[in-house]
Amino acid sequence: MEAGMVTPAPALVRFSGIQKTYDGEHLVVKNLDLDIRKGEFITLLGPSGSGKTTTLMMLAGFEVPTHGEIYLSERPIKNVPPHRRDIGMVFQNYALFPHLTIAENIAFPLSVRKSSKAETQERVSAALRMIKMETFAHRRPGQLSGGQQQRVALARALVFNPQLVLMDEPLGALDKRLREQMQLEIKQLHETMGITIVYVTHDQSEALTMSDRIAVFNDGIVQQIDRPDALYEHPVNSFVAHFIGENNVLAGTVETVERDYCRVALAGGSTVAARAVNVSGAGASTSLSVRPERVAIIPNGNSSEGPNRLPAKVQNTIYLGDHALAVLDVAGNAEFMVKLQPGAHHGLRPGESVFITFRPEDCLALDPV
Amino acid sequence: MTAAPALGADNKTEVPLKRRLRRAERTRQVKALALVLPLLLFLLFTFAGPIAGMLWRSVEDWEVRQVLPQTVAALASWDGKDLPDENAYAALASDILAARAAGTLAIAAKRLNYALNGFRTILTSTGRNLKAVPEPGTARETLGRINPAWRERATWTTIKDAGGPITGFYLLAALDLTRNADGAIVAAPPDQAIYRDIFLRTFLISLAVTALCLILGFPVAYLLATLPPGRSNLLMIFVLLPFWTSLLVRTGAWIVLLQSKGVVNDSLLWLGIIDAPLRLIYNRFGVCVAMTHVLLPFMILPLYSSMKAISPAYMRAAASLGAPPLTAFLRIYLPQTLPGIGAGSLLVFILALGYYITPALVGGAADQMISYFIALYTTETANWGLASALGAVLLLATVLLALVYGKLVQSQQVTGGMKN
Numbered sequence: 001m002e003a004g005m006v007t008p009a010p011a012l013v014r015f016s017g018i019q020k021t022y023d024g025e026h027l028v029v030k031n032l033d034l035d036i037r038k039g040e041f042i043t044l045l046g047p048s049g050s051g052k053t054t055t056l057m058m059l060a061g062f063e064v065p066t067h068g069e070i071y072l073s074e075r076p077i078k079n080v081p082p083h084r085r086d087i088g089m090v091f092q093n094y095a096l097f098p099h100l101t102i103a104e105n106i107a108f109p110l111s112v113r114k115s116s117k118a119e120t121q122e123r124v125s126a127a128l129r130m131i132k133m134e135t136f137a138h139r140r141p142g143q144l145s146g147g148q149q150q151r152v153a154l155a156r157a158l159v160f161n162p163q164l165v166l167m168d169e170p171l172g173a174l175d176k177r178l179r180e181q182m183q184l185e186i187k188q189l190h191e192t193m194g195i196t197i198v199y200v201t202h203d204q205s206e207a208l209t210m211s212d213r214i215a216v217f218n219d220g221i222v223q224q225i226d227r228p229d230a231l232y233e234h235p236v237n238s239f240v241a242h243f244i245g246e247n248n249v250l251a252g253t254v255e256t257v258e259r260d261y262c263r264v265a266l267a268g269g270s271t272v273a274a275r276a277v278n279v280s281g282a283g284a285s286t287s288l289s290v291r292p293e294r295v296a297i298i299p300n301g302n303s304s305e306g307p308n309r310l311p312a313k314v315q316n317t318i319y320l321g322d323h324a325l326a327v328l329d330v331a332g333n334a335e336f337m338v339k340l341q342p343g344a345h346h347g348l349r350p351g352e353s354v355f356i357t358f359r360p361e362d363c364l365a366l367d368p369v
Numbered sequence: 370m371t372a373a374p375a376l377g378a379d380n381k382t383e384v385p386l387k388r389r390l391r392r393a394e395r396t397r398q399v400k401a402l403a404l405v406l407p408l409l410l411f412l413l414f415t416f417a418g419p420i421a422g423m424l425w426r427s428v429e430d431w432e433v434r435q436v437l438p439q440t441v442a443a444l445a446s447w448d449g450k451d452l453p454d455e456n457a458y459a460a461l462a463s464d465i466l467a468a469r470a471a472g473t474l475a476i477a478a479k480r481l482n483y484a485l486n487g488f489r490t491i492l493t494s495t496g497r498n499l500k501a502v503p504e505p506g507t508a509r510e511t512l513g514r515i516n517p518a519w520r521e522r523a524t525w526t527t528i529k530d531a532g533g534p535i536t537g538f539y540l541l542a543a544l545d546l547t548r549n550a551d552g553a554i555v556a557a558p559p560d561q562a563i564y565r566d567i568f569l570r571t572f573l574i575s576l577a578v579t580a581l582c583l584i585l586g587f588p589v590a591y592l593l594a595t596l597p598p599g600r601s602n603l604l605m606i607f608v609l610l611p612f613w614t615s616l617l618v619r620t621g622a623w624i625v626l627l628q629s630k631g632v633v634n635d636s637l638l639w640l641g642i643i644d645a646p647l648r649l650i651y652n653r654f655g656v657c658v659a660m661t662h663v664l665l666p667f668m669i670l671p672l673y674s675s676m677k678a679i680s681p682a683y684m685r686a687a688a689s690l691g692a693p694p695l696t697a698f699l700r701i702y703l704p705q706t707l708p709g710i711g712a713g714s715l716l717v718f719i720l721a722l723g724y725y726i727t728p729a730l731v732g733g734a735a736d737q738m739i740s741y742f743i744a745l746y747t748t749e750t751a752n753w754g755l756a757s758a759l760g761a762v763l764l765l766a767t768v769l770l771a772l773v774y775g776k777l778v779q780s781q782q783v784t785g786g787m788k789n
Contacts, residue, residue, distance in 0.1 A: 062685055082688040095686035099704045108700075109690035155662075160691065
C-alpha cells in the first residue's frame with residue numbers, strides 16, 4: 001500500500017490487446033489495454049453492457065478472451081483455469097454455499113488447499129474477527145441478513161491471501177444506508193491489508209468513494225482511466241463528463257481556438273469561452289460541459305460584464321436538504337441545473353429571467369454528443 | 370420513559386389481539402378447507418377407507434365365529450391343556466349340522482384349513498357322516514368315531530385360535546411365523562415360509578431399480594438444468610414422453626425388444642457378437658430394465674427441480690476459491706442436490722415396492738414381487754386375510770421409510786440453526 005500511491009509499482013495485472021466477442025459479430029470488449037498496480041483499488045465503472053463485467057470475468061477465468069493476453073505477475077494466464085489463478089472473488093449475490101455454515105464457508109478455500117486443521121481454525125477465527133461476526137460461526141447463510149452475508153463473502157475471498165480480489169457489484173443488492181457503510185468497510189479492509197482489489201460497479205458515487213483509480217467503460221472501450229478527482233475535473237470526453245457526477249450540457253459550434261481555450265457560439269446567439277479539451281478546430285460542433293456547482297446565478301438587474309454570462313429562465317427549484325437545485329432554461333437546454341446553497345434560492349420564482357455565469361476554466365468543450 | 374406507557378398498552382391489548390387474529394385466521398382456514406373438501410372426501414372414500422378396511426381385514430377373524438358359534442362359545446372356557454369336555458363336542462355337532470343345512474360349512478373349513486392343513490377334509494367328512502344330533506353324553510364318542518382327528522388336541526386348538534374376533538394369524542403368516550399348539554410364536558414350517566424371501570426380493574429389486582434410475586437420471590437431470598431453455602425444453606419432452614404412453618404399451622415394447630427372437634437378440638446375432646440368443650426377459654434382468662424405464666421420470670423430475678435451484682454462481686465461487694472441478698462438484702454441487710436425490714429415490718423406491726404389472730409381464734416365476742401375491746390372494750384364492758396382511762406389512766415398511774426420509778431431511782435443515 002505504501003508503494004501504491006507514491007511510486008508506480010510494477011503492474012500486477014496487465015491486459016494486453018484484449019478483445020472479446022460472444023456471437024462472433026459484436027465485440028463486447030474492444031482492444032483493452034489496462035495495467036493494474038499492486039496494492040491498488042481500481043474500479044471498472046460503466047453502464048450495463050459496457051464490457052466491465054466481461055473484463056472481470058476474463059480476469060477471473062470464467063470467460064476466455066477472443067484475442068490478446070492477460071498477465072498476472074508477468075505470467076500469461078489465458079490458459080490457466082480459474083481455480084489455479086489464486087484470485088479471490090466476491091459475487092453480486094454473495095454465492096455463499098447454503099449447505100455449509102459460515103465457518104465452513106470461510107474455511108472452504110483453506111480446506112481445498114489442504115491447510116492443516118490448526119491453521120485453518122486460526123485463520124477462520126481471524127477472518128471472523130475481522131468482519132466482527134465471531135458469534136455467527138455456526139449459522140447458515142440463509143439465517144443472515146444481506147449485509148452479514150456480504151461480509152462473510154468478503155472474508156471468504158480474503159482468507160486465503162489471494163494476490164488479487166475481484167468484486168462484481170458486491171453491494172448491488174443492499175439498501176442505500178447499508179451500502180454506504182459497506183463501502184467504508186471495504187475501503188478500510190483494503191487500506192489495512194494492502195490487498196489489490198478490482199471492483200466492478202455501475203454506481204459512480206460508489207466508484208468515487210472507494211477507488212484509487214477508476215476505469216470508465218463504455219461500448220467495450222475504456223474511455224478514461226484516472227484518479228477520481230481527475231476524472232471529475234478533467235474528463236476527456238462527453239461520456240466521462242456525463243457519467244461521472246452531475247453535468248450540464250450545452251450544444252454549440254466552435255468559433256475560434258486559441259491555445260487551451262476556445263470561443264463557442266450557443267443556440268440563442270450568445271458566445272462563451274471554454275477550455276478546449278476535445279475539439280477538432282474552428283467550425284466543429286461541440287458539447288460544453290459545466291458542473292452545477294460551478295455556476296452562479298446573478299439576480300436580475302445586476303449587469304456587470306462577466307466572461308461567460310448567459311440569460312436564463314427559472315423553471316423550477318428543487319429542495320434537497322443539504323442543498324437545493326435550480327432548474328433553468330439556458331441556450332436550448334431546458335434542464336440546466338445550478339446548485340444553490342441552502343437559503344440562496346428563495347428569490348427565484350418559476351418564469352423569472354436571470355443571468356448565469358461561470359469561469360471559462362470550469363467550462364469544458366468536448367466532443368459533440 | 371416514553372416507551373413505558375406504550376408497552377403497558379401493548380400488554381393490555383395482547384389477549385384480545387390474539388383472539389382477533391385467531392378469528393381472522395379461522396375465516397381463512399374455513400375457506401381453505403372448503404377448497405380442498407371435495408378432494409378430501411374423494412380421498413376418504415377411495416383411499417383412506419380402503420386402507421382402513423385392508424388393515425382391519427388383516428386382523429379380522431369372522432368365519433369360524435359365524436359358522437360355529439356354539440363351539441366357539443363352548444371353547445371360550447377351555448384351558449387347552451387336555452381335550453375339551455363333552456359340552457364342546459355337543460356344541461360342535463350341533464354347529465356342524467346347522468352349518469351343513471345353511472351351506473356355510475365350507476367357509477369355516479377354508480379358514481381352518483389355512484391354519485391346519487387337512488382341516489377341510491376333517492370338517493367336510495364329519496359333516497357328511499354326522500346324520501343327527503348325538504344322544505346327550507355321546508357326542509365325543511360319535512365324533513371321534515367319524516374322524517379320529519377329533520380326539521387330537523391340535524384340532525381343537527385350531528378352532529379355538531380361529532374363534533376370533535381378532536387374530537394375529539395372517540400377520541404372523543405374512544412374516545413366516547405361526548403359533549404352535551402352546552400358543553408360542555415360532556417360525557412357520559419351511560414349505561409355508563415364503564414371504565420373507567418375497568419381501569426381500571421385492572426390496573432388492575426396488576433397490577436395484579432405484580440405483581439404476583439414479584445413475585441414469587442424474588446426468589440427464591444435470592443436462593436439463595444447465596442447457597439453455599430452448600434445448601432443455603426439447604429434452605424435457607423426451608423425459609416426459611413415457612408419461613404419455615400406457616404402461617402396458619411400454620412393457621409390451623420391452624417384450625418385443627428383449628425376447629429371444631426380439632430386436633436386441635437378432636441384432637447381436639446378426640453382428641456376430643453372440644452365437645445363441647441371450648435370455649434377456651422373463652428373468653430379473655428384464656424386470657429391472659423395464660421397471661427402470663418406467664420409473665426414470667420419477668427420479669429425473671425431483672433431481673431436476675433441485676438442480677435448477679442451484680445457482681451457477683456457486684460453482685464459479687468454488688472455482689475462484691481454488692477448488693478443482695471435481696472437488697467443487699463433490700463438495701458444493703452434490704450436497705445441494707441431496708434433497709432431490711432423497712425425494713427421487715424415495716419416490717422410485719416406494720413406487721417400485723408396489724409394482725405389479727411389469728414384473729408380472731416380463732418377470733419369471735422367481736421375480737414376482739409382493740404385489741403379485743397380494744393380487745393372487747385377493748383374486749384367485751380369495752384369502753383376503755393374508756392378502757391384507759401382506760399389504761399391511763408393505764404399507765408399514767413404506768411408512769417407516771417415509772418417516773426415516775422425513776427425519777433425515779428435517780435434521781439436515783435444522784442443523785446449524787439450532788446450534789449456537
